[in-house]
Amino acid sequence: MEFGLSSEQSLLQDSVTRYLSEQLPLDEVRKVASGDVNDAAVWQGLADLGIPGLLVSEANGGLGLGSLDAAVVSEALGYHVTPSPFLSSAVIAPVALQTAGRCEDLLGSVATGELRIGAALAEGIGARADAGLTANGNTLNGKSLFVLDVDADQYLVATSDRKLYLVAADAAGLSRSPLSTIEKTRSTCELNFSNVDATLVSEDPGVFDKTWDAALVAVAADTLGTAQSALDQAVVYAMQREQFNRVIASFQAVKHMCAEMAAELEPCRAMVWYAAHALDEIPEEATMMACHTKAHLSEVGQFVTRTSTEVHGGMGFTDLVGLHYWFKRAGFNRQILGSPELLRERALSVTTLAA
Amino acid sequence: MDLSFGPEYEEFRTEVQQFIAEHGSKSPRQGGARDKEAIAWQKVLIEHGYAARTIPKEYGGFGAEPDIIKSRIIAEEFSKNQINTGLGGQGISMLVPVLLEMGTEEQKQEFIRPTIHGEMIWCQGYSEPGAGSDLASLSTKAELDGDEWVVNGQKIWTSTAHLADWIFCLVRTEPEAPKHQGISFLLFRMDTPGIEVRPLVDMTGDANFNETFFTDVRVPKHQIVGQRGQGWQVANAILGHERGSLAPPDAAQTRLNGVRKLMETETVGGEKLIDNPVYRDRLMKLQGRVLAMKCNDIRLLSARINKTQDAKLAGMIVKLQGTELRHELEALAIDVMGEIGLAYGDNPYLRGNGSWQYQYMYYLGLIIGGGTSQIQKNIISERGLGMPKEPKIEKKA
Incomplete structure (x- = not known):
């Protein structure tokens, strides 16, 4: 019995962390956030480590690793508020295409990072009155909101009845416009479909659900890293900042805020591990765990990033320290792919009372 | 990542399940201190290695090597089948581990067997009205008079004091020493003259705890665990056992x-x-x-x-x-x-x-x-x- 990361998984996480610590200081994040550059260079750097092809099977040209591997990478990306299309192109698209067994020939270039597949799942999770997407045969009409990755070459899109299609970004009848959000490290856009020809990936809502579950765990892992960094930064800051001739880390009011963050966050690590493991190995618990984990991490991520901001005092509120990138990253992760309330409802619907 | 315990442990699980099938009907629904059924059940559990599992045979235990997975399997199967896991209490959960680690051979021989069999009930004398979170500032004192300690003071939160045969008690024996180094760990009988137990009714309406008063309570000199002034280290060894299990x-x-x-x-x-x-x-x-x-x-x-x-x-x-x-x-x-x-x-x-x-x-x-x-x-x-x-x-x- 061994519940934890294997040495290979720790090495994988270390290599991503080392790359990001060296190549992605906060100044580089700021450049992407301000729109001076896009995330292509970071994605290329991650591609050199094989990250886009993590979940792509070896037969399809990837590394053929599992959900826990994806989770530890996602955690490292969150820790460094990394601008990248990891969630859509390296998790959502490969899981959908491989589960459906369709269009897998694309995955070789996804694995090298050359092809970016964005993800438009929001309409399958809950369409707004002013959006929603319908398919008539393979022709799509409607609108999809908060689509992940404004720079993608293709999009995996969900209709309101949870069918999945693949569509090229430059397809006739498709228009794309960026949507500004609080979170500048990852981009979203809106897609408008007017009689767009698309390739069917799957009509089976089970494929949508499996893809959604994998995405939820990856987002939860990102929040784990985001919140861990926020806590670490709070402790470092409190140990340096002096007031009343003492480091503020010696005040119980400050210590207790840090202890509360650690107490909420530490169990989340095991929860993310278990949820990721369940995706691959315990199918009967996978959806329930994915929903609870993303919902719970959303609550903890919100608590930790706001508390860390408070520990930083006035500086936490400024752009100088840049802690707001972590605050907003956790906020973005909370809202996308299902709010905590929506996910808890889904978790309840898939569980019956244990004996 | 491997959540299975492996085939040899699944064999052990079958063993536990067989025990439950055979003996489970004798499991008492409840049963605190002095309950005859609970004491009889405890004996069955110890004989089969489901209580006092790692306590050496010479002190009345089952004498198995510590095995975290086996303990876990026992806990899982007992819980699943709602089987009574045996006697608890501060003597079994807190004093016995400390005696095994720091007691003299005589103390182990005298106390462990009757304690794990539910024949000797203990209470814990740590907290005082003036020593809660700052436990090391406790002021119940014990002074040596010939071959006896003379204990004076007051303890609080002494659950089961009204039922207990014995108490394990932290007392100040070296008033001049720094606070952590002046404490000793004494064991004495609760029917010793000079002990008064008053129930402490709490917000539930029950008296889950007591206040215990000591007036010139005379304790034989050798009833100390560890050396004079070492009581804080002894107590800390046990507090670690308590926290996670709450x-x-x-x-x-x-x-x-x-x-x-x-x-x-x-x-x-x-x-x-x-x-x-x-x-x-x-x-x-x-x-x-x-x-x-x-x-x-x-x-x-x-x-x-x-x-x-x-x-x-x-x-x-x-x-x-x-x-x-x-x-x-x-x-x-x-x-x-x-x-x-x-x-x-x-x-x-x-x-x-x-x-x-x-x-x-x-x-x-x-x-x-x-x-x-x-x-x-x-x-x-x-x-x-x-x-x-x-x-x-x-x-x-």
Whole structure:
């Protein structure tokens, strides 16, 4: 019995962390956030480590690793508020295409990072009155909101009845416009479909659900890293900042805020591990765990990033320290792919009372 | 990642299941100190290695090598089949481990066998009215007079003092020494002249604890564990055993299932409580927290088996998170019941024997007892996150 990361998984996480610590200081994040550059260079750097092809099977040209591997990478990306299309192109698209067994020939270039597949799942999770997407045969009409990755070459899109299609970004009848959000490290856009020809990936809502579950765990892992960094930064800051001739880390009011963050966050690590493991190995618990984990991490991520901001005092509120990138990253992760309330409802619907 | 225990352990699980099939009907539903059925059951458990499992045979135990996975399998199977896991109490859970580590051979021979068999009941004399979170400032004193210690002072929170045969007690023997180095760990009989036990009624309406007073209580000199002045180290060795066990996540899951069942069966105005989205979300929010603690628990188990895994912080947070979570779970049950949540005592509308109301209050006690939540936060921030201690304030002369 061994519940934890294997040495290979720790090495994988270390290599991503080392790359990001060296190549992605906060100044580089700021450049992407301000729109001076896009995330292509970071994605290329991650591609050199094989990250886009993590979940792509070896037969399809990837590394053929599992959900826990994806989770530890996602955690490292969150820790460094990394601008990248990891969630859509390296998790959502490969899981959908491989589960459906369709269009897998694309995955070789996804694995090298050359092809970016964005993800438009929001309409399958809950369409707004002013959006929603319908398919008539393979022709799509409607609108999809908060689509992940404004720079993608293709999009995996969900209709309101949870069918999945693949569509090229430059397809006739498709228009794309960026949507500004609080979170500048990852981009979203809106897609408008007017009689767009698309390739069917799957009509089976089970494929949508499996893809959604994998995405939820990856987002939860990102929040784990985001919140861990926020806590670490709070402790470092409190140990340096002096007031009343003492480091503020010696005040119980400050210590207790840090202890509360650690107490909420530490169990989340095991929860993310278990949820990721369940995706691959315990199918009967996978959806329930994915929903609870993303919902719970959303609550903890919100608590930790706001508390860390408070520990930083006035500086936490400024752009100088840049802690707001972590605050907003956790906020973005909370809202996308299902709010905590929506996910808890889904978790309840898939569980019956244990004996 | 490997959550299975492996074939040899599954064989052991079958053994446990066979034991339960054969003997389970004799398992008493309850049974505290002095209960004949519970004592008889304890004997059966020890003989088969399901209680006092790792305590050496020479002291009355089963004498098995420590095996974390086997202990876990026993706990799982007993819990699944609702089988009584045997006697508890502070003698078995706290004193016996310390005697094994720090007691003399005579003390081990004299005390362990009757204690684990439920024939010798103990209470713990640590806290005092003036020494709570700052336990090391305790002032109950023991002075040597010939071959006897003479104990004077007062203890509080001495659960089972009214039933106990013996007490293990922290006393100040070296008043001139620094506070942590002036304490000794004494053992003495509760029928010694000069001891008075007064029940301490708490908010539940029960007297779960006592106040215990000592007036010139004479204790034979050799009834000390460790050396004079070493009592603090002895006590700390045991406190570590206590903390994590106050709020096991599996028990929280059982209680949560109970709230869910209540919500699925109770109706108000014709509507099932589970159909109320506000209550439902509160339930599922708590379910998420329980799951996080269950996963944390698996990690802790794994770290005990695989010594290279670091789970120090994961262990430190269990008491703080677990007790708070239980309190909130019980509170939800009360809230969903509306006015019936107020029912108590002999109220005919009581649900679940009033256990929700009782546990709601009892867990508030556990948030405070065994190291308050605030003390836990000090420990997490100082030992877990490396933050400095609060500077000491000089006492005014």
